[in-house]
Amino acid sequence: xxxxxxxxxxxxxxxxxxxxxxxxxxxxxxxxxxxxxxxxxxxxxxxxxxxxxxxxxxxxxxxxxxxxxxxxxxxxxxxxxxxxxxxxxxxxxxxxxxxxxxxxxxxxxxxxxxxxxxxxxxxxxxxxxxxxxxxxxxxxxxxxxxxxxxxxxxxxxxxxxxxxxxxxxxxxxxxxxxxxxxxxxxxxxxxxxxxxxxxxxxxxxxxxxxxxxxxxxxxxxxxxxxxxxxxxxxxxxxxxxxxxxxxxxxxxxxxxxxxxxxxxxxxxxxxxxxxxxxxxxxxxxxxxxxxxxxxxxxxxxxxxxxxxxxxxxxxxxxxxxxxxxxxxxxxxxxxxxxxxxxxxxxxxxxxxxxxxxxxxxxxxxxxxxxxxxxxxxxxxxxxxxxxxxxxxxxxxxxxxxxxxxxxxxxxxxxxxxxxxxxxxxxxxxxxxxxxxxxxxxxxxxxxxxxxxxxx
Numbered sequence: 001x002x003x004x005x006x007x008x009x010x011x012x013x014x015x016x017x018x019x020x021x022x023x024x025x026x027x028x029x030x031x032x033x034x035x036x037x038x039x040x041x042x043x044x045x046x047x048x049x050x051x052x053x054x055x056x057x058x059x060x061x062x063x064x065x066x067x068x069x070x071x072x073x074x075x076x077x078x079x080x081x082x083x084x085x086x087x088x089x090x091x092x093x094x095x096x097x098x099x100x101x102x103x104x105x106x107x108x109x110x111x112x113x114x115x116x117x118x119x120x121x122x123x124x125x126x127x128x129x130x131x132x133x134x135x136x137x138x139x140x141x142x143x144x145x146x147x148x149x150x151x152x153x154x155x156x157x158x159x160x161x162x163x164x165x166x167x168x169x170x171x172x173x174x175x176x177x178x179x180x181x182x183x184x185x186x187x188x189x190x191x192x193x194x195x196x197x198x199x200x201x202x203x204x205x206x207x208x209x210x211x212x213x214x215x216x217x218x219x220x221x222x223x224x225x226x227x228x229x230x231x232x233x234x235x236x237x238x239x240x241x242x243x244x245x246x247x248x249x250x251x252x253x254x255x256x257x258x259x260x261x262x263x264x265x266x267x268x269x270x271x272x273x274x275x276x277x278x279x280x281x282x283x284x285x286x287x288x289x290x291x292x293x294x295x296x297x298x299x300x301x302x303x304x305x306x307x308x309x310x311x312x313x314x315x316x317x318x319x320x321x322x323x324x325x326x327x328x329x330x331x332x333x334x335x336x337x338x339x340x341x342x343x344x345x346x347x348x349x350x351x352x353x354x355x356x357x358x359x360x361x362x363x364x365x366x367x368x369x370x371x372x373x374x375x376x377x378x379x380x381x382x383x384x385x386x387x388x389x390x391x392x393x394x395x396x397x398x399x400x401x402x403x404x405x406x407x408x409x410x411x412x413x414x415x416x417x418x419x420x421x422x423x424x425x426x427x428x429x430x431x432x433x434x435x436x437x438x439x440x441x442x443x444x445x446x447x448x449x450x451x452x453x454x455x
Contacts (some may be wrong), residue, residue, distance in 0.1 A: 010035045011191035013270055015231035038162060038186045057398050074170075074211070079114025080266060080276045081108075083305075084238060084251050086259015090168070092209040093258065094202050096176075096231065098216040099240030104249055104267070104274055107182050108173050108240070110134075111141055111273050112213075116170050117148040121172065127154040127178030141273045153186065156181040173201065175215040176230075184355045198233050210279040231255060243362055248283070249274065250363060263303035281308035281419055284361040290389055294381030296455075297421070298373025299394040299412040306391065306408070306415040310360040311370065312376035318354045329359030330374070332365055338374050340398060345401030346449055348382055369406040371397035372425070379452050387455050392416045393425040403445045405429045413440060425451055 010019045012035055013360045020054055022035050073088030082088045085095075106129075113122045126134055131150050149166065153159055156179055163171060173179065179197045180188035187193065198214070206211045212408040216230070231237050237255040242248050251265040266277040277283045285308060288294055299306050318324065327335045335357050342348045357374060359365055372395035374382035380387050394412055396404040406412075409430040416424050417440040428444030445451035 008037060010037055013191055015173055016191060016195060019052070036191060038190055038192055051404075063245070074116065074120070076112050076278055078112065078265070079278070081251065083303075084253045084256075084263050084265045085236065085261075086256055087247055089211050090235070090258045091169070091204050093211050093235040094198075094205045094233070095211070095213045095236040095238065096216050096234040096237045097240065098218050100218055103242060104269055105240050106174055106191045107141070107269075108251075108267070108274050109174065109213055109215065110138060113148050113170070113172060114138075114141060114144050117145040120147065120170055121166070121168040122148045122170045122172070123151060123163065124148060124172045124174070125151045125153060125159060125162075126174045127152070128175060133239050140271070143332075152453060154178050154180060156200060160200065160204065163210065167208070167210075169210060171204075171210055171212045173212060173214040175217060176403075177217050194230055195233075198230055202233055235269045246362055248362060260303050263305065267359065268403070272308075281306070282417060284309050284363060285419070288360070288389070291386050293384045293386045294377050296373050296376045296380065296387050297389075297392045298370045299392060299416060300367045301408055301412070302372050304408075304411075306412045307363070307365075308415060308419060309363060309365060309370070309373075311373040311377045312358045312360055313381045314356040315350065315353050315373070315378055315381040318352055318366070323352060324354045327357045329362070329364050330357065330370065334366075334371070335374060337341060337399075338371060339378060341397060341399060341401055341448065342375060345447070345451060346379065348379065350378070350382065353382070368396035369394045369412075371395065372403060372445075372448070375448050376451065376455055377427075380455070388423070390422040391425065391455065392421045392423070393451065393455075395425075395427040395430075395451075397448060403427045403447060403451060410434055410436065413437065413442070416440065425454055 010022050010257045012026040012028060014031045014034045015026060016028040017026050019035065025032050026034050050057060072091055074091065075088050076082055097105050097109065113124055118124050131152055134150055151162055176194060176198060177189040180193050181196050184192050184196050200215065201212055204210060236253065239252050239254055241250045241252060247268050249267040249269060251267065253261050253263060255261060265421060266280040266283065267274040268277050285297065288310050296311055297308055298311050299308050325332065325336055339350050339355060343350045355378065372393045375397055376387065378395055394406060396406055398404055405427045410433065413424055421440065423441045423443060425443045425445055428446045431442060431444045434442065443454050444452060
């Protein structure tokens with residue numbers, strides 16, 4: 001074999017674009033200052049290697065001849081995780097799990113391993129912890145089956161050998177930034193190493209029908225470290241969100257080839273590990289103040305699940321020439337827009353007031369259906385009048401002050417009734433689509449003025 005030749009190339013950390021020289025702006029993704037220098041060793045061309053577990057014979061398949069087995073998804077033992085994955089794990093899929101340090105990624109996957117190991121062969125590969133450290137963490141979670149095997153290694157070639165020999169049904173890689181290939185001279189975690197190792201893991205998953213979960217660290221901007229092509233290569237991308245100093249965690253799917261990307265799973269961090277929160281609405285409304293102005297409950301949809309959240313607003317006179325506006329949990333520009341609508345259409349003088357809007361519980365909501373809740377909270381705080389705690393509202397607000405229809409109104413009303421709310425203020429145009437309103441008073445609002453008067 002001809003001896004390799006070392007060359008210097010530049011990679012874009014965002015999209016993986018390769019260039020022979022450094023450039024300020026990437027031609028691929030148009031991002032600035034994302035190029036990093038890496039030394040690669042070009043090897044002589046050789047025989048094309050087949051995928052692990054695959055056959056040397058190259059053949060095509062007619063789409064009519066392909067058999068899709070029904071009910072092949074594997075249940076993880078966590079209903080919240082199965083919901084985000086679209087009903088369970090698809091065999092042969094590659095799943096990327098990202099999140100901040102200490103958020104609970106490794107804990108969640110170790111608990112998934114515990115559930116899957118009761119019936120399946122599972123291999124947990126760690127490049128960050130020793131066997132003893134993983135055992136200490138596992139003792140806090142509970143008892144594990146012998147079907148779970150541990151392996152501490154960072155070399156991609158040795159990982160391939162172990163996987164081909166053991167032939168597990170599920171593999172966990174923790175984390176992808178620590179895995180390196182000896183064929184690439186770059187350091188572990190670099191653009192070329194992450195791209196190469198992920199590509200080989202993808203071949204293993206598809207060639208041997210093994211489900212592989214890979215853990216990815218995130219940057220300070222909240223995206224998975226490494227090239228953006230990493231997210232394009234995998235089948236599913238899950239982000240674990242939340243404040244690591246708080247008890248709640250939110251698992252959100254941002255890409256899923258086998259299901260919806262609008263679903264979220266809610267977990268609570270406890271001493272024995274992560275526990276499912278089967279009723280997030282009740283969890284988010286814990287500690288809601290009584291008789292306080294500027295507080296109202298609104299309903300938002302995350303996929304097919306209605307979630308009730310408390311929207312808080314504080315409006316006070318500003319002592320500065322430019323009023324201060326702050327939003328936590330929602331879009332600040334949307335809050336400024338709704339305040340302009342209140343001033344123009346409802347006659348509230350908010351231009352000289354500071355305004356602070358917060359969605360309690362730390363969850364982030366951007367659905368337009370919470371517009372009416374933000375408007376009601378701002379109006380309640382401005383007039384210093386409390387809203388009845390048994391009232392819930394939802395609806396999109398337009399620039400003319402109209403309350404526009406939202407989807408899945410019946411599911412929102414049903415969730416509000418289940419949690420004991422007596423009155424629901426919603427868009428007037430959505431009332432004809434309701435089929436079951438027993439036990440809850442329905443009030444339709446065509447404009448924000450009508451809604452404020454009903455409050």
